[in-house]
Amino acid sequence: MRKLVILGGGTAGTMMANKLAGALDLDEWRITIVDSSETHYYQPGFLFIPFGIYTLRDVRKPRRDFFPPGVEVVSSQIDHIEPDKNRVILAGNAVLPYDYLIIATGCKIRPDEVEGLVDEEWGKSKFEFYTPQGAETLRRFFKSWEGGRLVLHIAEMPIKCPVAPLEFLFLADSYFTEIGIRDKVDLHLVTPLPGAFTRPRAAAILGDFLEKKNIHLTTEFGIQRVDSEKKALVSWEEDEVPYDVLVSIPTNMGDECIKRSGMGNELNFVPTDKETLLSRDFDNIFVIGDATNLPSSKAGSVAHFQSDILLENFLDHTDGRPMRAKFDGHANCFIESGFGRGMLIDFNYDVEPLPGKFPFPGVGPFSLLEETKMNHYGKILFRWMYWHVLLKGAELPLEPQMSMAGKRP
Amino acid sequence: MPTTTLAGRTIELDADGHLANLADWNEEIARELAKEAGIEELTEDHWKVIRFMRRVYEEEGDAPSIRRLTKESGVDTKTLYKLFPKGPAKKAAKIAGLPKPKGCI
Numbered sequence: 001m002r003k004l005v006i007l008g009g010g011t012a013g014t015m016m017a018n019k020l021a022g023a024l025d026l027d028e029w030r031i032t033i034v035d036s037s038e039t040h041y042y043q044p045g046f047l048f049i050p051f052g053i054y055t056l057r058d059v060r061k062p063r064r065d066f067f068p069p070g071v072e073v074v075s076s077q078i079d080h081i082e083p084d085k086n087r088v089i090l091a092g093n094a095v096l097p098y099d100y101l102i103i104a105t106g107c108k109i110r111p112d113e114v115e116g117l118v119d120e121e122w123g124k125s126k127f128e129f130y131t132p133q134g135a136e137t138l139r140r141f142f143k144s145w146e147g148g149r150l151v152l153h154i155a156e157m158p159i160k161c162p163v164a165p166l167e168f169l170f171l172a173d174s175y176f177t178e179i180g181i182r183d184k185v186d187l188h189l190v191t192p193l194p195g196a197f198t199r200p201r202a203a204a205i206l207g208d209f210l211e212k213k214n215i216h217l218t219t220e221f222g223i224q225r226v227d228s229e230k231k232a233l234v235s236w237e238e239d240e241v242p243y244d245v246l247v248s249i250p251t252n253m254g255d256e257c258i259k260r261s262g263m264g265n266e267l268n269f270v271p272t273d274k275e276t277l278l279s280r281d282f283d284n285i286f287v288i289g290d291a292t293n294l295p296s297s298k299a300g301s302v303a304h305f306q307s308d309i310l311l312e313n314f315l316d317h318t319d320g321r322p323m324r325a326k327f328d329g330h331a332n333c334f335i336e337s338g339f340g341r342g343m344l345i346d347f348n349y350d351v352e353p354l355p356g357k358f359p360f361p362g363v364g365p366f367s368l369l370e371e372t373k374m375n376h377y378g379k380i381l382f383r384w385m386y387w388h389v390l391l392k393g394a395e396l397p398l399e400p401q402m403s404m405a406g407k408r409p
Numbered sequence: 410m411p412t413t414t415l416a417g418r419t420i421e422l423d424a425d426g427h428l429a430n431l432a433d434w435n436e437e438i439a440r441e442l443a444k445e446a447g448i449e450e451l452t453e454d455h456w457k458v459i460r461f462m463r464r465v466y467e468e469e470g471d472a473p474s475i476r477r478l479t480k481e482s483g484v485d486t487k488t489l490y491k492l493f494p495k496g497p498a499k500k501a502a503k504i505a506g507l508p509k510p511k512g513c514i
Contacts, residue, residue: 220495222475235490295471
């Protein structure tokens with residue numbers, strides 16, 4: 001029996017388990033998936049919790065519901081990987097040998113990496129929404145908040161879902177308008193980037209949206225520390241941005257087990273070939289999703305497109321054929337823009353987000369880089385698709401490679 | 410492809426305005442790129458960062474992040490921001506003749 005171990009049962013790991021269980025001969029392969037948590041979270045839904053659009057119940061289901069039959073599930077913490085010995089050491093020193101390994105251990109926010117962020121004010125005037133608990137704490141706070149200066153701050157790139165900070169502000173604009181206190185709320189985005197987003201053309205369009213919605217923007221702000229007493233962000237150049245309420249997107253880092261294995265870069269992301277998704281250092285290890293160091297967005301859509309590529313390359317590679325599929329950095333993100341509308345962007349390593357129609361040229365039904373009701377419905381429908389189609393590894397009518405059809409360069 | 414004139418030579422640039430060809434770079438060009446970025450004089454500390462960036466790029470094919478610069482270049486974060494105000498990793502990469510760091514996505 002050949003042994004495949006998948007580390008991580010999140011979006012990427014679950015999709016790979018489903019795809020490979022369908023594609024491999026299970027008389028020949030033993031597939032094991034390892035994750036310590038029993039709950040699968042729909043992470044794109046966290047954004048909606050502070051505004052009471054989703055509840056915690058809407059974004060969680062038992063992980064076991066999504067693992068295919070025939071796959072062995074190990075519920076355990078991962079201590080470290082010993083790639084030279086082809087084995088994983090689990091918590092409690094249990095040893096899990098493998099012939100092939102897929103690392104899908106994701107990334108997490110690390111509030112402890114931002115000086116002065118976590119103290120007695122954490123959860124009182126300083127918040128985050130990248131964890132279910134954090135999003136829920138913020139929802140409770142907003143229930144009784146009467147207004148003031150709300151600063152949303154990005155510590156450093158890369159972050160999971162680079163559009164989430166903008167969506168948060170758009171939804172905040174909509175929410176505070178609806179409850180009648182928008183005139184008492186000052187919204188402010190503070191980013192280390194030179195614009196509202198990572199790519200220039202989208203940054204310009206999204207920047208205009210911020211202005212239209214009266215959301216202030218401070219760019220190129222490298223955070224040194226948060227001063228809780230003064231209630232201000234302080235940059236390395238000693239510039240200060242005051243806040244009443246701080247919503248932070250702290251540093252995102254790969255899992256600590258990667259660090260313990262000595263396999264990660266300075267942010268614990270695993271060096272990965274940007275086209276094949278094979279580890280740059282080990283010929284029997286693939287890496288997928290947020291765990292990679294690839295210059296693509298850390299998002300579920302990216303993991304999804306990667307999973308198609310990884311499936312093909314895994315089958316080629318384990319049969320001794322050259323790997324033919326190439327990942328192009330494809331990302332596709334719905335952006336909630338508030339008031340029941342949304343935008344959509346579709347891009348890859350080389351082509352920045354462009355306006356146009358998606359997925360059918362000229363028809364849509366979705367509009368790229370434009371605010372429409374249909375894009376909002378797309379985002380809302382996507383939660384259903386995620387649970388029922390995407391995680392189960394079923395085919396979506398989207399090619400993994402980005403297409404220029406319908407885009408206006 | 411856009412071009413610019415630096416140190417009396419016509420130099421090709423990429424879409425981000427960084428040098429298109431690594432081989433076009435030399436110290437004189439670095440000084441001119443620094444001036445364009447508002448840095449009048451390149452000190453020994455500037456060169457330390459620039460040389461570190463070029464070495465990492467040559468070895469790994471991507472310019473290092475600020476976090477890595479702080480950890481490994483021998484210059485701390487505060488000083489990095491003094492040397493290369495507003496985004497040290499990006500600015501230093503440009504002066505070092507490297508493409509925009511991919512981490513800036």
